[in-house]
Amino acid sequence: MSLGTDWVLDWVRASATVIAENRVELITLDREIGDGDHGENMDRGFSAVLATLDSVAGDALPADVLKLVGTTLISTVGGASGPLFGTAYLKAAGAVAGVAELDGSAVVELLRAARDGIVLRGKAEIGDKTMIDAWTPAVEAADAALAGGASEAQILRVAAEAAAAGAGATEPLVARKGRASYLGERAIGHRDPGAQSTSLLLRAAADVAARLAAA
Ligand code: ADP
Ligand code: MG
Numbered sequence: 001m002s003l004g005t006d007w008v009l010d011w012v013r014a015s016a017t018v019i020a021e022n023r024v025e026l027i028t029l030d031r032e033i034g035d036g037d038h039g040e041n042m043d044r045g046f047s048a049v050l051a052t053l054d055s056v057a058g059d060a061l062p063a064d065v066l067k068l069v070g071t072t073l074i075s076t077v078g079g080a081s082g083p084l085f086g087t088a089y090l091k092a093a094g095a096v097a098g099v100a101e102l103d104g105s106a107v108v109e110l111l112r113a114a115r116d117g118i119v120l121r122g123k124a125e126i127g128d129k130t131m132i133d134a135w136t137p138a139v140e141a142a143d144a145a146l147a148g149g150a151s152e153a154q155i156l157r158v159a160a161e162a163a164a165a166g167a168g169a170t171e172p173l174v175a176r177k178g179r180a181s182y183l184g185e186r187a188i189g190h191r192d193p194g195a196q197s198t199s200l201l202l203r204a205a206a207d208v209a210a211r212l213a214a215a
Contacts, residue, residue: 001151001152001153001212001213002101002102002103002106002152003062003101003102003107003152003209003212004062004100004101004102005060005061005062005064005065005100006212007062007102007208007209007212008062008065008066009053009056009065010208010211010212011204011205011208011209012046012049012050012053012065012069013050013053014204014205014207014208015046015049015200015201015204015205016046016047016049016050017204018200018201018203018204019039019042019043019046019197019200019201020043020046020047022039022196022197022200023039023040023042023043024039025039025196026038026039026042026193026196026197027039027040029190029191029192029193029196030193032190033175033179033180033183033186033187033190033192033193034178034179034180034193035179037079038079038081038193038194038197039193041077041078041079041081041082042077042081042085042197044076044077044078045072045073045076045077045082045085046073048072048073048075048076049068049069049072049073049076052068052072053065053068055068056068061096061098061099061100062093062096062099062100062102063093063094063096063097063098063099064093066089066090066092066093066096066110067089067090067093069089070085070086070087070088070089070090070091070092070093071086071090072086073085073086073089074086074087074090080122080178080179080194081131081194081197083121084118084121084122084131084194085118085131087117087118087120087121088114088115088117088118088135089114090117091113091114091116091117091120092110092111092113092114092117094113095109095110095112095113095114096109096110102152103152104145104146104150104151104152104155105146107142107146107152107155107156108139108142108143108146108155111135111138111139111142111159112139112142112143114135115132115135115136115138115139118131118132118135119132122177122178123177124176124177124178125176127173127176128173128175128176128177129170129173129174129175129176129177129180129181129187129192129195130170130175130177130178130192130194130195131192131194131195131197131198132195133166133167133169133170133173133192133195134163134164134166134167134170134192134194134195134196134198134199134202135163135166135198136166137162137163137165137166138159138160138162138163138166138198138202139159140162141158141159141161141162142155142156142158142159142162144158145158145159151213152209152213153206153209153210153212153213156202156205156206156209156210157206157209157210159202159205159206160199160202160203160205160206163195163198163199163202163203164199164203166195166199167191167192167195167196167198167199168191170191170192170195171188171189171190171191172188172189173187173188173192174187174188175187175192178194180192
């Protein structure tokens with residue numbers, strides 16, 4: 001079963017819900033190693049995205065929705081994460097341009113393009129204690145699952161699990177990018193907020209795909 005515009009729309013709605021539910025947690029994480037606005041930034045962005053969904057045409061392609069998410073996040077989120085997540089969705093849109101139904105390899109390319117867009121923009125490497133520490137294991141796990149013949153929903157599930165593990169693995173790290181890098185060793189013991197929000201967004205993607213596959 002491939003994933004179409006319905007999946008993207010439901011993913012966006014589920015993302016807005018999960019970000020709103022975890023707003024305080026993301027604020028708390030960012031208060032520990034940043035300036036405390038990450039939950040607010042993401043919630044503002046995804047609330048704005050939700051409000052734009054009514055304007056999506058009935059014949060919209062997945063890429064059209066992803067592009068709308070990207071442009072809306074860039075114009076509403078602010079902070080470091082706005083342009084980074086915004087670029088991720090814009091690049092994801094580019095990776096699946098013209099495709100109505102995403103198969104497993106399109107899902108992997110979507111994730112890879114999102115990650116590559118964040119790296120292009122923010123220049124973070126794995127281990128820098130940023131959202132890349134969630135995105136890169138997710139892309140690698142997705143790629144391995146695709147090679148193993150997994151379904152789209154299974155690919156997204158392993159990607160979400162790898163992102164969650166990657167977010168957890170940021171805790172012992174010293175940050176080398178973003179505000180947390182000003183803290184030196186004081187960042188140790190705290191989870192990176194952007195890695196956590198990445199894990200939430202990918203879990204939403206997997207949950208929605210699983211629901212559609214079961215329907
Ligand atoms: P700000 O740091 O401007 O307050 P946010 O709090 O919304 O913005 O986002 C912080 C998150 O952005 C961090 O937790 C980290 O995951 C991510 N981040 C910051 N700089 C970079 C970068 N150069 N590359 C990748 N991610 C980054
Ligand atoms: Mg912040």
